[in-house]
Amino acid sequence: MAEKRPPRAMVGAGNEEFWQGCDNGELLIQKCGKCGHRPWPVVQQCEQCGSDALTFEAVSGNGKLASWCTFERPYYGDLMPVPYDTILVELDEGPWFISNPKGFANTEAELGMPVKVAFLDCEDSHGAFKLPVFERA
Numbered sequence: 567m568a569e570k571r572p573p574r575a576m577v578g579a580g581n582e583e584f585w586q587g588c589d590n591g592e593l594l595i596q597k598c599g600k601c602g603h604r605p606w607p608v609v610q611q612c613e614q615c616g617s618d619a620l621t622f623e624a625v626s627g628n629g630k631l632a633s634w635c636t637f638e639r640p641y642y643g644d645l646m647p648v649p650y651d652t653i654l655v656e657l658d659e660g661p662w663f664i665s666n667p668k669g670f671a672n673t674e675a676e677l678g679m680p681v682k683v684a685f686l687d688c689e690d691s692h693g694a695f696k697l698p699v700f701e702r703a
Contacts, residue, residue: 567687568687568688568689568694569686569687569688569689569697570645570688570689570690571645571646571688571689571690571697572641572642572645572646572690573690573691573692574690574692574695580608580609580610581608583622584608584622585695587622587624588685588695588696588697588698589695589696591685591696592624593624593625593626593627593657593683593698594622594623594624594625595622595623595625595657595659595661596608596609596620596621596622596623597620597621597622597623598612598614598615598617598619598620599617599619599620599621600612600615600617600619601614601615601617603615603660604625604659604660604661605620605661606661606662606663625657625658625659626657626658626659626682627657627682627683627698628657628658628680628681628682628683628703629655629656629657629658629663629680629681629682629700630655630656630678630679630680630681631653631654631655631675631676631677631678631679631681631700632654632655632656632662632677633653633654633677634651634652634653634654634667634672634675635651635652635672636649636650636651636652636672637649637650637651637652650666651666651667651671651672652664652665652666653665653666653667653672653675653681653700655681655700663698663700665697665698665699665700666686666697666699666700667699667700667701668684668686668699668700668701669701669702670701670702679702680702680703681700681701681702681703682700682701682702682703683698683699683700684698684699684700684701685697685698685699686698686699
């Protein structure tokens with residue numbers, strides 16, 4: 567059964583490829599064809615060189631835990647009952663990715679802990695989707 571989530575902030579132009587990749591079990595991140603930089607979130611021009619030669623490429627989904635926090639205020643009403651954990655992952659390919667932990671709580675988190683992407687069946691006001699979350703590697 568799909569988990570109910572708040573509406574995705576990243577929908578619309580430029581983000582379709584990302585969500586299609588998630589639906590296919592792939593974490594797609596942009597890569598600049600000029601300088602190789604991997605911006606995240608999705609941009610229209612490279613943050614490093616200004617080029618618009620950006621393409622989406624699958625990344626490994628591996629990374630390490632860089633930070634974490636627990637939200638204790640109900641920002642999303644009943645859709646995200648508090649408390650809930652959020653993590654910051656530094657992907658092996660460079661970008662930092664905010665997500666949720668899967669299979670561990672923030673009380674078990676360790677700085678630099680290896681993690682890998684997993685995809686959670688979710689549903690929001692835009693419909694069904696797969697949300698990238700991270701579990702222990």
